[in-house]
């Protein structure tokens with residue numbers, strides 16, 4: 001099979017790498033990433049699989065994010081002048097993109113002796129961005145390869161364990177909480193800066209916060225994300241810790257007390273079906289309550 005992604009031998013020594021590393025790929029000329037094909041994809045998917053907006057800055061308030069007044073399909077077709085940012089989520093719902101995602105992650109598993117294999121919950125995201133646009137400061141609850149297809153990007157990447165950059169409360173996940181994080185210019189001295197061009201990519205460790213600035217041309221990036229058993233466990237612990245914080249009982253990060261972590265995971269597994277049932281019953285009211293609680297916690301720790 002054609003080599004799609006290349007990881008230098010010896011780069012990956014752990015199933016959960018803590019630092020970003022660079023990779024090379026051969027997707028820049030792939031027909032699935034031509035603008036015309038991406039516009040077709042955007043038009044074919046349900047509205048909730050596409051997120052897009054007008055110009056933003058690294059510290060963008062999610063509630064004040066400007067609309068660009070176009071449909072997703074128009075946004076892709078007019079991206080050169082749209083001053084916009086657009087992400088197609090779960091592109092793997094289209095079989096062609098699913099096959100490409102699987103091929104990439106299978107090759108990652110082969111090249112890392114299975115260390116980064118197992119690749120559960122595989123997802124593909126495609127970012128289409130106007131020249132100079134910005135993806136605000138945020139973190140993601142999954143492992144990720146960001147592969148640059150067209151144009152260039154500069155990512156400022158931070159260590160999620162640095163409490164001077166992200167508070168303990170902001171580092172935890174909570175239903176309904178927006179992924180964007182508070183940003184200050186003085187954080188930048190602590191960033192690792194990664195510049196990627198077509199054919200280049202970077203590994204983004206789970207939870208490591210980052211913001212991204214486009215170069216002066218249209219940018220297309222393919223983001224392939226996945227979970228392992230270990231990252232699934234970290235995500236569950238993050239949710240439990242956030243809930244306990246809201247009950248006035250802030251927790252040490254995962255790994256501080258293995259037994260207590262085990263108890264929290266067991267509680268999560270037991271209570272999650274109940275949460276899902278209530279959520280199904282009350283729908284948006286549940287989300288509104290979660291957002292309200294999230295804000296209260298944010299105010300309490302500001």
Ligand SMILES: [Fe+2]
Pocket residue numbers: 138139140210
């Ligand atoms: Fe991200």
